[in-house]
Amino acid sequence: MNSLPNSFRSGPDARGHFGIFGGRFVAETLMPLILDLEKAYTEARADAAFQRDMAGYRKDYIGRPSPLYFAERLTEHLRDISAASGRAGGAKVYLKREELNHTGSHKVNNVLGQILVARRMGKKRIIAETGAGQHGVATATLCARFGLECVVYMGAVDVARQEPNVIRMEMLGAKVVPVQSGTRTLKDAMNEALRDWVTNVHNTFYCIGTVAGPHPYPMMVRDFQSIIGDETRAQMQEAEGRLPDSLIACIGGGSNAMGLFHPFLDDSSVEIFGVEAAGHGLDKLHAASLTGGRPGVLHGNRTYLLMNDDGQIQDAHSISAGLDYPGIGPEHSWLHETGRVTYLSATDEEALSAFQLLSRLEGIIPALESAHAIARVVELAPERPKDHLMVVNLSGRGDKDVPQVGDILKGRRK
Amino acid sequence: MTTRIDTRFAELKKQGRSAFVTFLMGGDPDPATSLAIIKALPKAGADIIEIGMPFTDPMADGPAVQAAGRRALNAGMTVTRTLQMIHDFRKGEGSTPVVLMGYYNPIYIYGVEKFLTDAKAAGVDGLIVVDLPPEEDSELCIPAMKAGLNFIRLATPTTDDKRLPAVLANTSGFVYYVSITGITGSAAADSTAVGAAVARIKRHTTLPVCVGFGIRTADAARGIAERSDGAVVGSALVDALSGSLDAEGKATAKTVNAVADLAAALAAGVRSARQAAE
Ligand SMILES: Cc1ncc(COP(=O)(O)O)c(C=O)c1O
Numbered sequence: 001m002n003s004l005p006n007s008f009r010s011g012p013d014a015r016g017h018f019g020i021f022g023g024r025f026v027a028e029t030l031m032p033l034i035l036d037l038e039k040a041y042t043e044a045r046a047d048a049a050f051q052r053d054m055a056g057y058r059k060d061y062i063g064r065p066s067p068l069y070f071a072e073r074l075t076e077h078l079r080d081i082s083a084a085s086g087r088a089g090g091a092k093v094y095l096k097r098e099e100l101n102h103t104g105s106h107k108v109n110n111v112l113g114q115i116l117v118a119r120r121m122g123k124k125r126i127i128a129e130t131g132a133g134q135h136g137v138a139t140a141t142l143c144a145r146f147g148l149e150c151v152v153y154m155g156a157v158d159v160a161r162q163e164p165n166v167i168r169m170e171m172l173g174a175k176v177v178p179v180q181s182g183t184r185t186l187k188d189a190m191n192e193a194l195r196d197w198v199t200n201v202h203n204t205f206y207c208i209g210t211v212a213g214p215h216p217y218p219m220m221v222r223d224f225q226s227i228i229g230d231e232t233r234a235q236m237q238e239a240e241g242r243l244p245d246s247l248i249a250c251i252g253g254g255s256n257a258m259g260l261f262h263p264f265l266d267d268s269s270v271e272i273f274g275v276e277a278a279g280h281g282l283d284k285l286h287a288a289s290l291t292g293g294r295p296g297v298l299h300g301n302r303t304y305l306l307m308n309d310d311g312q313i314q315d316a317h318s319i320s321a322g323l324d325y326p327g328i329g330p331e332h333s334w335l336h337e338t339g340r341v342t343y344l345s346a347t348d349e350e351a352l353s354a355f356q357l358l359s360r361l362e363g364i365i366p367a368l369e370s371a372h373a374i375a376r377v378v379e380l381a382p383e384r385p386k387d388h389l390m391v392v393n394l395s396g397r398g399d400k401d402v403p404q405v406g407d408i409l410k411g412r413r414k
Numbered sequence: 415m416t417t418r419i420d421t422r423f424a425e426l427k428k429q430g431r432s433a434f435v436t437f438l439m440g441g442d443p444d445p446a447t448s449l450a451i452i453k454a455l456p457k458a459g460a461d462i463i464e465i466g467m468p469f470t471d472p473m474a475d476g477p478a479v480q481a482a483g484r485r486a487l488n489a490g491m492t493v494t495r496t497l498q499m500i501h502d503f504r505k506g507e508g509s510t511p512v513v514l515m516g517y518y519n520p521i522y523i524y525g526v527e528k529f530l531t532d533a534k535a536a537g538v539d540g541l542i543v544v545d546l547p548p549e550e551d552s553e554l555c556i557p558a559m560k561a562g563l564n565f566i567r568l569a570t571p572t573t574d575d576k577r578l579p580a581v582l583a584n585t586s587g588f589v590y591y592v593s594i595t596g597i598t599g600s601a602a603a604d605s606t607a608v609g610a611a612v613a614r615i616k617r618h619t620t621l622p623v624c625v626g627f628g629i630r631t632a633d634a635a636r637g638i639a640e641r642s643d644g645a646v647v648g649s650a651l652v653d654a655l656s657g658s659l660d661a662e663g664k665a666t667a668k669t670v671n672a673v674a675d676l677a678a679a680l681a682a683g684v685r686s687a688r689q690a691a692e
Contacts, residue, residue: 015549025518025545027474029570029595032577181480187471194473199596201572297519297545298471310492311523313470 008265008340011331016215019337021330024214026300029198038216040121045223054116058227061145062108066097066228068235068391073361075381082382091246091381091388094239095364096232098256098395105367105396106228106256107209108138113224114207115142123205125149129193131158131186131252132322132369133165134396135209140174150174153192155185158321165400183315186252186325190299210253211329214300218329225259232391233263240389246271248380249393250372251343252287252322254329256395265340273380274332275372277318278345285317288345289328290336303330319348319404320368322396346375354378355398355405367396368405418511418539419564419587422461423622423643432639434459434684435624436677437515437648439466439482440499441491442655447665448486449499451655454674456510459681462624464542464646467496467516474544476599478649481656485663493524497536504537513566513587515542518554526554530561540564540587548580555584568592569615571603578618588622589615590646593638599649602628609641632683639687647680 011018024034044050058064071093079090098106111128118126126148130136136152143150152169156178159166169176182188197206211218211225229247236244247264249257251274264270279286286292289304296305298313306314306326316326335341346354354374359365366374373392381390398405426433436455441448455463468483468491475483500512514533521529521543533541541558548555548567555565564587572595573581582589591611593603612623625638626646638645651673658672659665 024547024549026547027544027570028547028568028581029474029572029592031547031549032572032574181477182470191471191473195476195597198474199600201595297517297522299473300545305519307519307523309523310494311469311520312487313519 004338008335008338009262011334012215012219016219018331018334020295021302021333022215022218023302024300025297025302026214027198029201033201034214036121041117041216041220044117044120050116050120054113057112062102062112063100064227065231065235066100068232068239069095069097070239071095071362074358077361078378078381079386085382087382089382089385091384091390092386093377093381094236094244094389094391095394096228096260096391098228098393099367099370099397103134103138103141104399105134105138106225106259107135108141109227109259110209110221110224110255111135111138111142111207113220115146115148118205118207119146121205123203125200125204126207127151127153127193127196127204128207128209129153129186129189130209131155131189131324132320132367133158133162133169133400134322136174136176137165137168137172139207140169140172143174144172151196152176153179153189153196155179155183155189157184158186161404162321162400164403185316186321187313194299210255211258211331212253212299212301212303212327218301218331221255222258222262222331225255226262228256228259228393229261229263232260236389236391243267243270244389244391245269246273246380246384246388246390248273248275248373248377248390250275250323250369250395251328251332252325252369253327254332256393258329258331260391260393261341272341273376274341274343275376276343276345277320277323277372278347279317279319281347282345285315286345287316287318287323287325289326290333290343291345293326295333298327301330303327303333304336319351320372322367322369323372344376346372350375352405352408364394365398365402366394367398368401370395415562417562417564417587418509419462422511423588426461432642432684432687433461433624433644434635434681435462435464435626435644435646436460436651437464437466437646438651438655438673439468439479439486440496441468441486441489442482442652443485443659443663443665443669444489445491445495445499447669449502450670451673452503453506454670455677456507458674458677459685460510460677462511462513462644464513464515465496465500467493467514467520469517469520472517474597476597476649478652478656479598482652493520493529497532500538501536511539512537513540513542514538516544518543518545521554526557530558530563534561534563538563540566542566542568542590544568548583551584559584559586566590571595571611575614578615582619585621588624588644589619591615591623591625591642592627593625594627596627598627600628602630602634605637605641608638612642632679635680635683636687639684645684651676
């Protein structure tokens with residue numbers, strides 16, 4: 001473990017490193033563009049007009065702030081579980097309602113920021129990669145709003161399992177390109193987007209969907225998502241007059257988690273949990289890079305990756321297309337090694353149960369991604385005392401998953 | 415330190431001609447055939463041999479090279495076997511320089527120091543690692559120089575005069591100019607633009623400048639060779655290889671010659687060019 005820094009919020013360093021993680025591992029063709037982007041973002045970040053613009057669109061276009069909702073029936077259920085095992089606890093569980101954002105997930109927070117930066121840079125063509133399709137939908141939406149050309153790369157496997165989102169992207173005027181190479185999922189979509197970017201670098205802006213990729217993406221995406229944690233802080237003050245005691249979020253690349261966590265990293269009283277996808281189980285096919293991987297270099301950054309002994313990237317598996325990625329954002333790798341954040345995992349089955357539990361108890365159908373976080377809440381909350389305040393990031397709504405989950409449940413009823 | 419690459423370019427200069435540089439994926443379609451092919455390349459006229467180290471996620475490669483990497487991985491190719499293959503090639507061939515080309519992760523996982531020691535011992539002369547820009551020189555470039563291997567960097571149309579000195583700072587052996595912004599196997603740049611770009615790079619360095627991406631024919635190779643110190647051909651050779659495979663993607667009796675014959679034709683194109691303008 002590294003020696004603990006004064007602040008967990010000061011990274012990355014000037015070269016984009018969080019400890020040994022992060023950096024800029026990309027082809028030379030892209031380097032000048034990445035340096036331009038870093039400059040443009042540094043200027044935008046310090047520009048009051050940019051911040052004002054973003055605040056305006058957040059409020060009136062995305063519908064922020066998203067509510068912080070006390071999940072009363074879920075809390076009662078978890079207290080019953082606690083009582084049944086003789087513990088007499090059960091944390092108060094709050095949901096940060098990112099699923100109520102326009103387009104249905106937290107992804108839009110990041111895309112808004114990046115599209116405003118792209119506009120400042122004069123870019124007219126936007127490319128993106130997507131797994132579950134939520135990032136693609138958010139990108140297609142803001143491209144429509146600002147009149148920009150939009151091309152979205154999506155693994156052919158994901159095109160099949162997230163059809164509602166493919167239809168949405170096309171309705172919004174985006175071109176969806178099914179990627180047939182490799183394992184035909186999110187990592188291959190990212191490779192294909194990088195190939196497009198290398199080819200069309202003169203007019204194209206690559207809108208990355210999570211806190212990964214070459215510097216400055218992990219930092220920039222984190223900054224745009226930190227609105228989640230900033231709001232949560234203020235809302236919890238208002239609701240309970242103090243900070244939450246714990247935070248929990250699912251991790252694909254880790255952007256919704258980073259957004260919730262970052263504003264709280266220096267508050268040592270706040271326990272923080274990230275939940276990776278354990279797929280069929282940690283000893284079988286899964287997507288838990290921190291638990292089952294080790295540091296390596298892919299997609300422009302050094303981070304924990306699933307790979308074999310020869311450094312070849314391994315297939316990830318999750319029921320949830322948005323978590324089905326063999327890597328994780330570099331800042332999470334660093335938070336893992338420093339021990340500030342505890343990383344857990346949830347299997348496909350656990351996520352499916354949590355999906356149904358939240359739907360039935362609260363009338364909120366969560367995204368399968370978010371259901372991974374709920375799955376660990378079901379264990380953690382009953383162990384905590386009744387005055388413990390727990391915030392779960394509800395990163396997205398489950399509309400996109402209704403056909404997939406419906407098929408699975410129908411299959412089981414037979 | 416003089417490497418095989420330096421020696422080769424000095425010889426070519428004396429002969430008054432440009433280099434013919436071949437690229438193939440190591441282990442494609444299987445390790446034994448791949449070794450037979452690279453053994454045939456010097457006789458076919460290759461002046462420098464580049465060998466790809468297969469990687470599951472080759473972000474800068476087009477479909478032909480991606481498929482070649484898949485075939486090699488499926489046939490069991492690893493970093494260790496790639497080095498072994500070069501070791502075997504070196505048993506009969508001491509002068510043709512070999513450059514390994516690939517992505518960083520397999521090298522990082524093998525271990526940088528161990529990789530450099532083993533590569534040097536196997537008879538490797540230079541490295542091209544696509545995803546290590548000068549900003550990450552401390553990872554591999556500097557240790558490679560210390561180990562006596564050339565670290566060859568790509569310069570591209572987006573590498574402007576302001577950035578070129580940074581790109582060239584720790585480059586040795588030669589500069590590889592990628593004539594287009596794009597992936598391997600894309601359309602070629604026109605030779606006039608290439609000539610101007612080579613001249614621009616030569617204002618910043620005395621290193622030889624080789625040009626690649628999109629060269630498919632003997633004519634095109636001649637055009638590039640006239641305006642540079644070397645023409646690099648990859649995807650066209652990989653396509654010739656894959657065109658010779660059977661329905662299962664396995665090597666046939668034609669495979670080695672399919673590659674060697676195309677290499678010989680391309681070499682003739684390069685040799686018919688005038689020496690690059692000094
Ligand atoms: C609803 C939802 N939550 C979470 C994720 C995972 O992304 P990240 O880990 O970057 O938040 C996705 C990705 O598609 C998503 O759609």
